[in-house]
Amino acid sequence: LAPAAVAAGEDCNQCHEEVATQFQNSFHGRAWTGTGSASGCQSCHGSAERHQNDPSRETIITFGKNSLQSAEEQSQLCIGCHDTSANLAFWEMGAHQSNDVRCTDCHSIHTGKNAVRQPETCEGCHRSIKTQINKQSHHPIVEGKVKCSDCHNPHGTLAKSMLRAENTNQLCYTCHADKRGPFIWEHTPVEEDCSICHAPHGSRYDKLLTQRVPNLCHDCHADRRHHDGPYDATTGFIGGSASEYSVGRSCLNCHSRIHGSTYFQKVGFTK
């Protein structure tokens, strides 16, 4: 399935006029014609010799879900030209390769500038993400200010979840520099993994928290002081037994420096 040499005088547009016209303005079309690269339809679709006599998909290489070529074969056709790209060097290591994702599942080859629409393209396979990113607490993804590819490299990395950084915290620090520290007083789970407390794709709880406070805090802190509750329906502003540990932001009313503190005394992340 190595790309075939370009046939002299390709005349694919006799049958595929619309595609051929679109292709001229596509990313590949511009690059190939503008830089004089000798490439054409048969670079990707293989020799059209049999196809001209028998215009069925059995006689030509096709791409997409209905192709007779496997996902691996399709992607390798693209990589055949793009194998010198540093961005694709870790393709074999990524989850997309493992799960038979094809290049053409995300990239439109015949049309446009090849820009992948995010998050729509990603949602096509990652179905739960559409619900996640529309939750009341979310990163500004639907507002177009954060893209999936800001955090994930769809072409493969050596990190879990194809993160662009080595681990979760070092990724989050890229934008949230104020959470890096170093702090004098550290909150150990914060230093270990942001995702212990935060759901980056969206949450029904404020601040992208994985649980509502105080329950999230309770799941670690239980020293029989005010930490372990109980805070029931009566402990809010209404209910008759209001508690300073329950109204408003609950634990975070006082422990507001929960990411760490540089106060000169150890004061339980309150200052």
Add this chain to the structure above:
Amino acid sequence: TGASGGVKLGVRGLDDTKASAKFQEYRDLDDGAFGKIWLDSFTRGYFFGIEGKNMGLDDQSYTFSGGRYGQFKYAFAYDETPHNYAFNAKTPYTGIGTNVLTYGAAAPAVANWKTFDFAIKKKKYGGDLEVSLKEPFYFAVGVERNESKGVKPLFVSDRGAEGVEIPEPIDQVTDNFTMRAGYSTGEYLFEINGLLSSFDNEYDIVGRQDMLAPAVMNYASMAPENDYRKLGLKFARKHLPYNSTLAASASYATLENDLTIDPVLLAANPAYTRTFSGDISYTNISTTLSSRPTKELNTKVYFAYLDKENDASAMRTDDVNTFEKFQFDKTTAGVEASYNLPRKTKLTGGYDFSDTNRHDRPEFQGTTDHSMTVKVRNNLLEKLTLKAQYQRLMRTYDTDNARLIHLAHPPDPTSYIKVSDFDANGKKMDKIKLGMEILPHDNVDLGLEYTFTKNDYDQPMTAEPDNTPDILENPGIRARQKDDRHGLNLDFLLRLPRQAQLSGYVGYEKRTVKSQVQNGTAPYSQSVEDDLWAYGLTGKMPFMDNKLNIIVGWDYQKSDGESEFGIATNLANIASVADYSKHRLDAKAVYSYTRMMDFTVGYQYEKYEYTDYSYSGFIHNTTALLAPTDLFFSGAYADQDYESNLGYLLVKYGF
């Protein structure tokens, strides 16, 4: 040579019958004009583009990009993003936006508090350049500045019986410089990359007058300035025997700062340490060997190591609290193999191991995970793909009993350290994932996915003063016991005659978290259950030979949470735990006047309602409720509901 581009100009009117900052959380949708421009051109292998969105508004962005295909490319970008927390909040203080908040001789009554907005404006701008030198060499550099300015809510409490939500001043700048250079062929990749990032904060502390003691100023620390530097290497060797690729990366990063404790804090404590030097380092090593020895078999073997070290300078504060420096290392290794079976069936199995060793977290000095995964996928029927996956995770932990006893305070026979941290505690997790994609007809796409995750946590460990570890023999233990999650997602696309189409999605989530407190005086159990429904439907209908398109979309989310208590009978269940509903209607008619010009008239309706027991009946001052504790709230997050109607007219001219 070619060029395309265009301009969109519009005018809109907003009627937010019920307004809140939540509506404008990350956007600027006020009355007035809005627009977009774009240009996309190319000639003889060169390309250049411009894009500008929401010009003149608080969420505007601009990008200029260009280059030559296969040789170099560059981009300059400017982006503004608002982050609105709360409008019409109240504070007793003057000096909003600074780090000195005062009210004068006596704290004013709530009726006399000032009204202001909690909002931060973020600006991000910079440029990137990537050059492919004489192949196979390449390099890329990028610079970027991020600015944040405004105020956000911060609750500060100094003496336990008094606390106030203040406008925390935000005036922060982060400068980033990135570079990478390398050698990349079809056989090898060598790359060196780096990041220099500097975070500057205008304020190191924020001070405010105590609400009950006007002569007293209370202080809280602010985010510390820091310098983050990272140097990394990447390597790949392709086309090894058995169609293998070996990839590796390594990086070393330092995170440092030198802080001088503000003299105002140490006036009464002259013996305390006055400086702090933060010094954290991250060492990461990762490698993966991917092989395809046969067409049917695909394997991956991987290893990763992370070491976080903390070499911060010691602090002298007081005798009670020990200065601790948390550090840890984590080793991960695993193998994954997939095999293409007959009848278009792919079977994948994997084993993943991770081991975390922590210092200065004695209750969980070690956590070990063993995870096994089996996946199967079949698409024998060309129009139908079926997927199933099962994962089993077994987590164990180590604890340092001696340290636990040391930490127990006060050291009396009834005092225990409770070990139940859900993130590191032992547990067993089972996860099942089922999926289906079906194309019953050329005009129909349908996808369905269901996930069930069940976590059973180990019973918590306690350490008694006599250095005897026990499991749940003693009272006073709270722990997460179970955590079950269901997720169902469906989407579809239906292509109708005459280029009409209908698409939609449904999402459902349900989670139940159960925990238990064995407190001897008031034992109780708690079950927090929440569910979320989301669905959306979008229809597109062309008329007048495709000159007029009507597009209507409806999105809805509804989430309900509740908390039930057991064992103790005197506890009142909570009916509203972060309940909310979101409605959004988006309707527009697009009329193509010419091939280059079209007109759009549109209408958007949005409604959001949020209810949570901790904000129901909100009042700014809790004196009447909590005396002798006095808390003073600004109103942030108290009322996030909104309802809005937005209409717009838009002209698009494209070439």
